[in-house]
Amino acid sequence: MAGVRVLVGTRKGAFILTADAERREWKVDGPHFPGWEIYHVAGSPADPNRLYASQSSGWFGQLIQRSDDGGATWQPVDNTFTYDGVPGTHQWYDGTPHPWEFKRVWHLEPSRTDPDTVYAGVEDAALFRTVDGGKSWHELSGLRGHGSGPQWQPGAGGMCLHTILLDPVHPGRIYIAISAAGTFRSDDGGVSWKPINKGLRSGEIPSAEAEVGHCVHRIAMHPSAPDVLYMQKHWDIMRSDDAGASWHEVSGNLPSDFGFPIAVHAHEPETIYVVPIKSDAEHYPPEGKLRVYRSRTGGNEWEALTEGLPQEDCYVNVLRDAMAVDTMDSCGIYFGTTGGQVYCSPDAGDHWQAIVRDLPAVLSVEVQTLS
Template identity: 40%
Template structure:
C-alpha cells in the first residue's frame, strides 16, 4: 500500500489528471475528461471514497457541478446544484471554487461562483443552499467585476473554528464571517483600492488570490492587483510584503497566484505588468520567501533555455503536503511544471494541454 499523488488540471477544454507514486518522479497523464467544457474548479475528495468534483461551464449549457467516482472515466451532473433564485436577479455563470469543509465537517462542501456568491452543501454535494447574507450585504449594489468577471474565487475555512470563513472576490475584496455565514464584514483595510467609481470605501479591491498560513490561523497572504500583502490579524488589516519583487522598478508587483507550503514557504510567479500580463522578457521566474523572512528571492528559472511569453492564472498553482513537499503550476499555454526542491529546479510534465485554469493536488491511498 502507498500513496498516489494526483494533479487535477482544469482547462478551458476539459479536465486532465496526472498520476504518480509518492516519489513524484514519473507522471502518467489521462484525459481529457468532460471535453469541451470549461473547468475553473476541480476538487479531489477522499472523505467518503475517492470522488472528483468539477465545476464546469459551457456557453450553451451554463454552469454545473459534475461528479466522478472512477477517476474521471464517467461523470454525473448534480441536479440540485448551486442556483440563484429568479428573484435575486443574479446569474450563475461559472463555478470558480470548490472546497471541502473543515475536518469536523465531513459532509460539507463550499462553492464560490460568478456572479459573486457563496453556496454550501451539507450532504456531500447532493443539494446546495446560498449563504445569502453575503449577497445581501449592504455594499452589494457597489460590487464590481474585474477583467475576469465578478467572481468569488477564494474560500478559506478555519480548520479549528469552521464557523469562521473568509472569501475573496474580484474586484470587490475580502469578506469574513465568524458565524458560519449568518453575518459578514469587509476585511480590506490597508489594501490598494482599485478606482471603480462605486460609493463604498470598504470595497473595490481586486483580489487575485488569497491563502492561509497552515500553522497560524490569523495569518493570511494575498496577491492583489495592487501588490502583495499579509495580514496577521485575520484580515482586519493588511500590509505590503514586496521587498525583492522588483519586476517593475518602483511599481507594485503584479501577478495572479500565491501559494504557501506546510513549512511556511510562500511562492509567487510575477508578471511584467497589468497591461502586459506575461513573463518579463519571457523568463519564467518563481519567487520564494519564508513566512519569517523579509525579502523575496528569485529561486527558480523554470525553463532558462527558452522564452515563455505566457501567464499563470490565479488558481493554477498548488503545493502538496508530502515531505519534501511538491510545488506545481500550469500555464496559459497548457504546460504543467513540478518542483521537489522548494522551487529551485523544475520538471516539465508530459503533454501539451489547453489553457490551464486550475491545478489542484489530490493524494489518495492505493
C-alpha cells in the first residue's frame, strides 16, 4: 500500500511517523536512541528500507546507525571521521586560526542509486563518504583543501557542512553548503571543488561580496531542473539559473527574508517553500504567526500558507534540515519546529495538520514515499 514514512531527528531521539497515501491518520514510533541528539535520519532512494541516522551527544560523541528494515531495528556502523592528512586551520570566531576538529555529522545524503554509498556533511566543515554501507568513512578532502579553507569561519551553530545535493543529471556533480563559508560545486564526484557564491551579498562579513564567508543556510534543487538552485541565506532568498555560477535575489514580498529551510515542490520545479523568521537575533516567526510561504514563480511572488498553522503567540523556529516534501501525486509538504511539532500538508501547502505536537526540539525532517 502506498504511503509515506517521515524520519524525524530531534534533540533527544529519533521518531518515525507513518501514514497511508491520504496522510490523515498517523502512527508515531519512537523515540529511537532516546536521549541522544539525532541531527539527521535519511533513507536510501535505491532501497527505502535502508536508513542511516546520525546519533551524537555532548558526552559520548558521534555514532552512525544503520537500519536494513525501515527503522524497525538498527545496527551501529563505523564512526571514525578522520580528516585526511594534516587538518590545518580555519578562522575562529575571533578571527584567529583554529585547528579543524571533528564534532558531529550534521547531514547524511545517500546515493540515488547505491544504498551502500552515503555522503556525510560534518562539523568542522568537511565531506565524507562511505561506499560500503557505513563500514568505513573517507574524507573527500579536495573540498577542505580548497585554497579558501583557512578563511572559513563558524556560524553561530558551528562550522557545519549541512547541505549536500547530488545532481541526478550531470554525472559527478555535487553541491554542498557550509555555514559560514558558502556554497561549493564539484563536477568530478567530489575530487575538486570551486566556490559558487557570485551574487551573494552579506553585510555581516568584511567584504559583502567575498568569494567565501557567506552564511548559506540551505540550498535546494528540483531533480528535473538541476541547473536551477534555490538558497535560503542568513538573510535573502537567492536563485541561480546556471548551476550556481551566479545568484540573484528573489525575496520579493516576504515579510522577512531571514530563515533556515527552503524546499521545492516534487512536481513543480518553480514552486518553492520557505518559513520566514523574524531576524538573526529573534528566531521565531514575524508577529507570532507561523506561516509557510509559497512561490509558484520560482521566487519574488510569495503567498502565505496559514490554514491549520498557529496564527497567534507562536515563537518556534524551523531549522535548516527540518523541511521536506514527498512525491505523492498531491505533493505533501512537511516541517518540524523547535517546539516539537511536526506539520504535514497533503495538498502542497493549502492545508496543514500537526502529526505530533510534543516531541523534543526537531532538528531534521525527511520523507520517504513508499509504494
